Amino acid sequence: MASKKTAQKTLSLAPVLDLNEATALHEKLLALKGSDIVIDASAVERVGALCVQVLMAGAKTWEEDHLSFTFSKVSDAFEKTTQLIGVEIDHLVAKEI
Amino acid sequence: MKKRVLTVDDSRTIRNMLLVTLNNAGFETIQAEDGVEGLEVLEEANPDVIVTDINMPRLDGFGFIEGVRKNDRYRAIPILVLTTESDAEKKNRARQAGATGWIVKPFDPTKLIDAIERVTA
Amino acid sequence: MDMNEIKEIFFQECEEQLAELESGLLKLNDGDRDPETVNAVFRAVHSIKGGAGAFGLDDLVSFAHVFETTLDCVRSNRLDPGPEVLKVMLKSADVLADLTNAARDGGSVDEARSRQLIKELEALANGEVPQASAAPAEPVAKPVAAAAPPPVNDEGFQPVAFSFDDFDAAEEPPLMEMPTYEIVFKPKSDLYAKGNEATLLLRDLSRLGEMSIHCDMGALPTLDRLSPESAYFFWKISLKTDKGEDAIRTVFEFAEWDCDLEISLIEDEVAQPGEELPMQPVPFDLSILDDEPAISVGVVEEEEQLASRQQDRDAAVAAAATASNVLQMAQSATRAPAEKAAPAASAAAQSAAAQQAAASAATPTIRVDLDRVDRLINLVGELVINQAMLSQSVVENDTNGTSSINMGLEELQQLTREIQDSVMAIRAQPVKPVFQRMSRIVREIADMTGKSVRLITEGENTEVDKTVIDKLAEPLTHMIRNAVDHGLETPEKRLAAGKSAEGTVRLTAKHRSGRIVIELADDGAGINREKVRQKAIDNDLIAADANLSDEEIDNLIFHAGFSTADKISDISGRGVGMDVVKRSIQALGGRINISSKPGHGSVFTMSLPLTLAVLDGMVVTVANQTLVVPLTAIVETLQPEASAIHSFGANQRLISIRNSFCPLVDVGRILNFRAIQANPVEGVALLVESEGGGQRALMVDAIQGQRQVVIKSLEANYTHVPGIAAATILGDGRVALILDVDAIVAASRGQSLKPEMSLAAAG
Missing domain, CATH: 3.30.565.10 (Histidine kinase-like ATPase, C-terminal domain)
Known part of the structure; x- marks a missing residue:
């Protein structure tokens, strides 16, 4: 899976992932299509359902492309919100060894 | 950080009541007197939530809400409308204009704060 | 600010709204059909009602409500504001004013009148146009027939009295078992567009009890076909709560129209329909979602302090850039240490100032206590007197007339005058x-x-x-x-x-x-x-x-x-x-x-x-007394010649001016300053016009000059003196009396009219 380590891109999420950010996030992800991606969600203070949708659509797309889509770090707020709304991200979070 | 509330109401009485209620509840309050001023101070105020009256001179609440929703930067802000009765028709128009929720006047401080808490993170 | 102060503001505002209401109605009465006029009238009543509701002023609220309902008919063109309609509305405005006053000052109102008007207003709202009647207001003491119907507004809402007690029993949860609800929540895109947020709704829902959730992502497309602001997710929730279905519906109150919502009570716990779905329990601590992470006060202060230091630097740089401006340098130099000394206070002041700036960004007016303005006006009055005294003592002491001092004094005089005018303008009102x-x-x-x-x-x-x-x-x-x-x-x-x-x-x-x-x-x-x-x-x-x-x-x-x-x-x-x-x-x-x-x-x-505070006057001497004659009363001044003086009767004299005769009035005699009449040729005549229209020539001994004087009420400081309007303090510190020209003229007419006042010795 992680065979092409050089092509791996990182995306850091903004602190506020609201209605406005959904479109921006969508564009950022589209631009990174075709590469393995590591998402840094450590700065996220607030996340709305629309941005979770975008991220999950990304995970789905990356999966179809057989590329890796992982969260390197997630903030407490990000983790708790996704849990609250029943969106499972455990399998996407990079496990510490 | 305190949550910032922008209130838009032409009645000095209501403005003062909002100010006292919101400040006591630990919000930072910015006030405008009508829709036109509300839109003018939007950027400076950069609120987390807006509370607006409907009947106002120059630009009423409906027009103000539409203005906020058209603004690329501020369109995501939750907007609560103050209505005097549970006036279904007005509520409906406010919703169509893009209001998030409403508060019935004369407002009970707890209900006001509740409504704000409900639409803000 | 406490509630009483807000209430005071409310009543001030009511006064403005009532004025607005009346002027709007009068405009309508004159045939104005501008929708904005109707709107303004409606808003005025609406606003009074809103505030009155906040203070529980029920009489005011119920009258305003009926009035507002009728005005709304006018606003929506269902009622034509003809003369008869406006008659009722103007009377209603009067009653509204009475109710407002009664609410403020206690007092009572003419209840029969307001009941009668409520009936008339309701009749108008129901489409009954009153008959034009020439009869003046019929007495309202009609037997009160069946109680007035409850006010019904145009939406058909009727106030329903209810008691919370009724609900208690119904809401009581069954003992032991807490019911479980299954909720299907399907947001529409509009929900997000209107600033609602599914995560917040789910947060509030989770606070009601024990919640498990399943997010259905079946509709979610791949990234390239995704429209980022459309709703794809929907949720199935199982919620165990004793708060009842209403509490659940309340959570979705604002979102109701913009989502599909199904709530069902699961009777049999065993057959959970959500069983086949992987449900995530949501048991954890939700505190992170409740509030933004709290930042300790210390941190905030530090940030503000940094910001204020930055500002100081900026100010210093700006000042240096315009180094020629010495004043600015001095200002920034004094300001900087002061701010460092009290960073917390300045931070607070700054945020308060920013808040105020935002609040008043488009406000062209401020409200100031009248007391403050009055104090300012008094002080400026003292300043005027002080300036006059200073000028006088310079003139007396410095015979050489050092030009720089004189120029400075002249400038001071000008400035004083301008300050005075500006201060007076503050108190000017239409x-x-x-x-x-x-x-x-x-x-x-x-x-x-x-x-x-x-x-x-x-x-x-x-x-x-x-x-x-x-x-x-x-x-x-x-x-x-x-x-x-x-x-x-x-x-x-x-x-x-x-x-x-x-x-x-x-x-x-x-x-x-x-x-x-x-x-x-x-x-x-x-x-x-x-x-x-x-x-x-x-x-x-x-x-x-x-x-x-x-x-x-x-x-x-x-x-x-x-x-x-x-x-x-x-x-x-x-x-x-x-x-x-x-x-x-x-x-x-x-x-x-x-x-x-x-x-x-x-x-x-x-x-x-235009004001009761200052007066342009002519300072004159009468029998060694200094008097001030209001300049507005004086038509002209002249030096009488012996040939122009004509005596008639016992002690009446006339002066001929351009071929017409005018009675000569010896001010000193009238005021009892002297026992015998002065010789007109040795004095000066002031031709004045009195309110009766006639002209009189007032005889004084000499004119000292013209100046603006600050009026000091004699009544307030001494007692009323006939013939004297007020007093003032002159540059040399002496008190001078201001002449009441009309009273003097009236007194001089003593022969044709019975004396209105007996002129006792003044002073």
């Missing part, structure tokens, strides 16, 4: 509120007398000092009453005289040569001079053979105890004659006179100073 009050007076008296009256106001934006405005209402009220009661004829008489049945009263304000002139004109019958004259003779006011001009006869009505009404009517029964009006106008430093045209009506003209 006469509008007083004029507006008059329209109610007119309506009430028209009702009482059965006359039909139209009040036209002009120049209501004319500004005058607030102290003058406050004292204007009373005399104006009496004059308006008088004009409608005595001036205008009954509709029948008017028609017989070939006039329209409706009488017109015109109230005008304008500025004229540094004074405000208020005119009250009616198109009634005018003064019946024969009747007035006869009455004056009967009352021993004039000699039976006195030869009076029409103008002098007209002005007789200002005499004490003079009333020509055949019978004491309800209105004049309030016991106020025109003499009282005249005295209160004079107390304001004003003049009043009347001109009348039989059959065509009368015009009362009042001329008042």
Whole structure:
């Protein structure tokens, strides 16, 4: 899976992932299509359902492309919100060894 | 950080009541007197939530809400409308204009704060 | 700010709204059909209702509600605001004002009247147009038939009385078992567009009890087909709560229209329909979602401190950039350490200031306590006196007249004058509120007398000092009453005289040569001079053979105890004659006179100073006393020549000016400053015009100069002195009396009129 380590891109999420950010996030992800991606969600203070949708659509797309889509770090707020709304991200979070 | 509330109401009485209620509840309050001023101070105020009256001179609440929703930067802000009765028709128009929720006047401080808490993170 | 202060603000605001309401209704009455006028009227009532509700002023709320409902019919073009409709509305505005006053000051209102109006308003809202009736306000003491129907507004809502007790039993959860609800929540894209957020709704839902959730992502497309602001997720939730379905619905109250929501109570716990779905329990601590992470106060202060230091640096840089501006440098130098010394305070002040700046960004006005303005005006008065004294002592001590000191003094004088004008302007207000009050007076008296009256106001934006405005209402009220009661004829008489049945009263304000002139004109019958004259003779006011001009006869009505009404009517029964009006106008430093045209009506003209604080005066000497004569009264000054002086009678003298004769009045004699008449040739004559229209030449010994003086009330500091209007303090610190020209002239007329006042020695 992680065979092409050089092509791996990182995306850091903004602190506020609201209605406005959904479109921006969508564009950022589209631009990174075709590469393995590591998402840094450590700065996220607030996340709305629309941005979770975008991220999950990304995970789905990356999966179809057989590329890796992982969260390197997630903030407490990000983790708790996704849990609250029943969106499972455990399998996407990079496990510490 | 305190949550910032922008209130838009032409009645000095209501403005003062909002100010006292919101400040006591630990919000930072910015006030405008009508829709036109509300839109003018939007950027400076950069609120987390807006509370607006409907009947106002120059630009009423409906027009103000539409203005906020058209603004690329501020369109995501939750907007609560103050209505005097549970006036279904007005509520409906406010919703169509893009209001998030409403508060019935004369407002009970707890209900006001509740409504704000409900639409803000 | 506490609730009482807000309440005070509410009542202030009510006054403004009531004025707005009345002026809007009057505009509609004049045929204005601008929707904004109707809106403004509606808003005024709506706003009063809103505030009144907040303070639990139920009487006010319920009346305002009915009024608002009827106005809403006008607003939505379901009711045409014709004259009869507006009559009801204007009366309703009056009642609303009464209710407001009663709510503020205690007091009671005419309940029968407000009940009657509520009925009339409701009838209008229900589409019943009132009949035009010529009868003056019928007494409202009708037996109160069946209780008035509860107010029904146009949405068909009826207030329903309920008690919370009714709910308690129903809401009581079954013992032991907590019910479980299955909720399907399917947001639409609009939900997000309107600023609602599914995560927050789910957060609130989770607070109701034990929640498990399943997010259905089946509709989610891949990234390239995704529209980022559309709703794809939906949720199935199982919630165990004792709060009831209503509590669940309340969570979705704002989102109801923008989502599909199914809530069902699961009776049998075993057969959970959500069983086949992987449900995530949501048991954890949700505190992170409740609030933003709390930042300790210390951190905030540190941030603000940094910001303020940055600002100091910026200020210093800016100041250095314009180094030539020494003042600015000095300012920034003094400001910087002060801010460092109290960073917390300055941070607080800054945020407060920012808040205020935001709040007042588009506000062109501020509200200031009148006390503060008055204090400022007093201080400026002292400054004017002080400046005059300084000038005088410089003149006395520095005979060389060092030019720089003199120039500085001149500048100081100019600045003082400008400050004074500006400060006076703060207190200047339009006469509008007083004029507006008059329209109610007119309506009430028209009702009482059965006359039909139209009040036209002009120049209501004319500004005058607030102290003058406050004292204007009373005399104006009496004059308006008088004009409608005595001036205008009954509709029948008017028609017989070939006039329209409706009488017109015109109230005008304008500025004229540094004074405000208020005119009250009616198109009634005018003064019946024969009747007035006869009455004056009967009352021993004039000699039976006195030869009076029409103008002098007209002005007789200002005499004490003079009333020509055949019978004491309800209105004049309030016991106020025109003499009282005249005295209160004079107390304001004003003049009043009347001109009348039989059959065509009368015009009362009042001329008042713009302020009661300062006066342009001519400083004169009379019998070694320094007096000030108001400049506005003086037409011209002249040096009498012996040949122009003519004596007649025992001690009357006339002076001929350009071929006309004018009575000569020795001020010193009238004020009892001296026992014998002064020689006119040794003095100066001031030609003055009195409110009666006639000219008089006032004899004084010498003119010292002209200057602006600060008026100090004699009544407040000493006692009223006949012939003297007030006092002032001059540059040399001496007190000088300000002459009441009209009183002096009136006193000089002693021979044709009974003396109005006995001139005791003044001072």
